[in-house]
Amino acid sequence: MFVSPLFEVEEKLGANFGEFAGWNMPMTYSSYQEEHLAVRNSVAIFDLSHMGRLRVKGRAEELEELIAKELNGSPGQMIGPTAFLNDKGGFIDDVMTYKVSDSEFLLVTNAVNREKVIKWIRSNSSLDVEDLTFSLVMIAIQGKRVKETFNVDEIPRMTFKLNANYMGMDVFLLSRSGWTGEDGIEIWAEPEVAGKIFTKLTQSGVKPAGLVTRDSIRQEMGYLLYGEDIDESVTPVESRYWVFSLSKGFVGKDAIVEQLRNGVSKIRFGFKMKKGLRIIPRNGMEVTSLGSKVGYVTSSTFSPFLNRVIGMGYISPQHFFLGYSTTVEIRGRTYEIKMDDFPFI
Amino acid sequence: MAEIKVGKYTVLSDLLYTETDEWVRLEGDIATVGITDYAQKKLRDIVGIELPEVGREFNSGDSIGVVESVKAAVDIYAPLSGKVCQVNEELTSSPELMNLDPYGKGWIFKLKCNNVNEKVKLMNAEKYVEKIQKGE
Numbered sequence: 323m324f325v326s327p328l329f330e331v332e333e334k335l336g337a338n339f340g341e342f343a344g345w346n347m348p349m350t351y352s353s354y355q356e357e358h359l360a361v362r363n364s365v366a367i368f369d370l371s372h373m374g375r376l377r378v379k380g381r382a383e384e385l386e387e388l389i390a391k392e393l394n395g396s397p398g399q400m401i402g403p404t405a406f407l408n409d410k411g412g413f414i415d416d417v418m419t420y421k422v423s424d425s426e427f428l429l430v431t432n433a434v435n436r437e438k439v440i441k442w443i444r445s446n447s448s449l450d451v452e453d454l455t456f457s458l459v460m461i462a463i464q465g466k467r468v469k470e471t472f473n474v475d476e477i478p479r480m481t482f483k484l485n486a487n488y489m490g491m492d493v494f495l496l497s498r499s500g501w502t503g504e505d506g507i508e509i510w511a512e513p514e515v516a517g518k519i520f521t522k523l524t525q526s527g528v529k530p531a532g533l534v535t536r537d538s539i540r541q542e543m544g545y546l547l548y549g550e551d552i553d554e555s556v557t558p559v560e561s562r563y564w565v566f567s568l569s570k571g572f573v574g575k576d577a578i579v580e581q582l583r584n585g586v587s588k589i590r591f592g593f594k595m596k597k598g599l600r601i602i603p604r605n606g607m608e609v610t611s612l613g614s615k616v617g618y619v620t621s622s623t624f625s626p627f628l629n630r631v632i633g634m635g636y637i638s639p640q641h642f643f644l645g646y647s648t649t650v651e652i653r654g655r656t657y658e659i660k661m662d663d664f665p666f667i
Numbered sequence: 668m669a670e671i672k673v674g675k676y677t678v679l680s681d682l683l684y685t686e687t688d689e690w691v692r693l694e695g696d697i698a699t700v701g702i703t704d705y706a707q708k709k710l711r712d713i714v715g716i717e718l719p720e721v722g723r724e725f726n727s728g729d730s731i732g733v734v735e736s737v738k739a740a741v742d743i744y745a746p747l748s749g750k751v752c753q754v755n756e757e758l759t760s761s762p763e764l765m766n767l768d769p770y771g772k773g774w775i776f777k778l779k780c781n782n783v784n785e786k787v788k789l790m791n792a793e794k795y796v797e798k799i800q801k802g803e
Contacts (some may be wrong), residue, residue: 338708338711340711343682350711350712353712353763353766354711354712355712355763361797429686528672534711534712534737534738537737538737598760599715600714600715600716600719600735600759600762601715602714602715604739604740604741623714623737624714624715624737631714639768652735653740
């Protein structure tokens with residue numbers, strides 16, 4: 323199993339570690355509920371070293387052919403989220419893309435798909451792929467009060483700088499981005515530098531947060547997690563994950579065009595449970611409408627911010643009754659879930 | 668009551684334990700039951716509980732309720748046979764008490780036991796420490 327280079331720093335901060343996609347990462351520090359509220363009301367710092375970080379060099383046209391979104395935009399811009407799709411339109415991976423120049427891009431992949439994406443690019447193009455995952459650490463500082471740690475106006479949203487300076491330290495990449503719905507920055511830096519930033523910020527009151535919090539935060543926004551909500555059998559249309567541009571060609575486009583013309587057999591929906599009900603539907607549990615099976619749950623959690631259970635899943639489009647309370651079967655009992663749309667906050 | 672430390676886990680010397688990580692405090696024929704520190708740390712953030720109904724009878728080993736954490740839902744089992752005489756209603760709104768104080772405010776239910784001699788099937792603290800060590 324891989325271990326974050328920040329393991330020792332995080333252990334000192336009281337991290338509870340757990341396995342995620344083959345990495346031993348901090349799951350929680352104090353309680354995920356406190357960490358979650360720090361992201362929403364204040365500021366928190368995450369270690370995202372498990373995510374794949376790749377540098378791709380070569381002809382942009384070749385990457386354009388493999389990636390679903392257009393890569394036109396100026397250097398220093400982030401293009402994303404977007405995705406690599408298979409020829410059936412299913413997700414090979416959803417990725418964040420950074421345009422360094424017309425012939426150089428950086429990609430962030432899901433941890434579980436890092437090797438798969440490298441192989442996919444290499445076997446379908448002449449692009450040069452360099453894996454930076456093990457030489458650089460990725461951290462994210464997220465929340466309204468991120469401004470107090472750094473003058474964020476230096477980088478407009480969804481842009482980045484290479485060889486930047488953060489708190490007087492040299493970092494490889496600094497971007498105004500995140501996966502939380504809050505203002506924030508993400509940093510790629512050498513392990514020693516990232517460790518210093520992590521320690522300094524937590525000493526100054528920034529709350530360290532783990533992957534459990536990252537999961538509850540992303541569910542409030544309706545962001546999808548690979549392996550839970552999307553995989554190779556699900557398309558961007560079915561998941562309502564608008565990561566493609568039809569104005570260009572790319573692998574998987576034909577399948578997407580076909581679905582946009584003729585419709586889909588399942589569609590992603592969000593739901594909320596009644597306040598006070600502390601039961602979590604799990605991945606794969608059946609969604610029913612007056613006894614008929616109409617869908618299934620893919621993610622769910624208790625949102626400390628909304629003080630209720632929220633989640634998402636897939637439902638037959640004929641039963642996508644936004645605002646209506648359908649039901650889910652949990653351990654032989656039926657519970658109401660109200661269909662709602664994202665973001666929940 | 669002496670605390671025994673097994674790595675980051677706490678075991679209390681005067682309690683009895685089950686294979687499924689419940690603790691039992693026997694006072695006469697009343698057994699107070701909760702989940703151990705080891706169990707709560709493995710489950711991590713607990714967000715909900717399904718409590719048994721007061722008055723219901725269970726045999727030892729029966730599933731008596733469910734603890735929901737962000738990670739998983741796990742059954743809790745009756746360590747002894749008997750009738751539920753009290754449940755910790757506070758857990759319904761504050762299930763995190765099972766994380767914060769598993770042997771105290773995080774108690775889950777009380778059972779009026781049919782036969783306290785069944786306790787021979789439970790582990791003492793020493794045996795439970797061995798079980799944790801084997802599991803780690």
